[in-house]
Every structure is written in structure tokens, then in C-alpha cells.
Amino acid sequence: MNDHMILELMKPVSALTLVAIGAWLVVTWMKVRHGYPLGGGKGQMLYPNSGEETIERVRLLTQENSQLRAELGSVKDRLANIERIVTDGAHSLDREIEQLRLKAN
Structure with a gap:
């Protein structure tokens, strides 16, 4: 594969990654705003408003x-x-x- 093909494949992958990160940020913000618990790194529930x-x-x-x-x-x-x-x-x-x-x- 040449460098040009790799760069062409990286564009949609990076765009999809940015969309996924943006969606995660929006969902997390909405959970915090409405008082829903957040999931911790080991599966435990974290309550932002306590x-x-x-x-x-x-x-x-x-x-x-x-x-x-x-x-x-x-x-x-x-x-x-x-x-x-x-x-x-x-x-x-x-x-x-x-x-x-x-x-x-």
C-alpha cells in the first residue's frame, strides 16, 4: 500500500472517531445535567450530584x-x-x- 491510500483510509476513520467522541461527551453531559449516575472504570456507579x-x-x-x-x-x-x-x-x-x-x- 502506498502512502496515498493510507491517508485516504485515515480520513473516514478519523471522522468516525471524532463523531463517536462527540456523542460520548454529549451523553455524559446530559447524564450529569439530569442527575443520572455515571459508570466508573470498574463498573461501579458514580453519582455526580450528592x-x-x-x-x-x-x-x-x-x-x-x-x-x-x-x-x-x-x-x-x-x-x-x-x-x-x-x-x-x-x-x-x-x-x-x-x-x-x-x-x-
Whole structure:
């Protein structure tokens, strides 16, 4: 191979390398910006935002999450009662209509 061919092959390889490095930089920047963990060299997860403010935010979000779960449980119970009332009422109404039909005949 002559030098000219090697230089021609190096252009797309170097362009692809630069694109890959640029994409990695963008992905890493987005992870840091949004608080996602970064992968360390040995597979461990590194969390970029672990300051006092972040810890307080996590605590507040955890508290809000448990309150919302309790409220959701309450709403599910109320919905189950409403469904029971509605379905029992419809069943009773069907029986009453059927009894009236039998009396009419």
C-alpha cells in the first residue's frame, strides 16, 4: 500500500472517531445535567450530584411518594366500594324488574 491510500483510509476513520467522541461527551453531559449516575472504570456507579441539596430533595420526594401511595390506596378502597354499590344496585334492580314481569304474566 502506498502512502496515498493510507491517508485516504485515515480520513473516514478519523471522522468516525471524532463523531463517536462527540456523542460520548454529549451523553455524559446530559447524564450529569439530569442527575443520572455515571459508570466508573470498574463498573461501579458514580453519582455526580450528592450534595446536601440533593439529599434533601431525595428525602422530600421520598416523603411525598409515601403520602401519594397512601392517598392512592385510599382512592382504590373508595373506588372498590363505589363499584360494589353500583354493581349490587344493578343486580337488585334486575331482580326487581324480573319479579315485576313475573307478576304481570
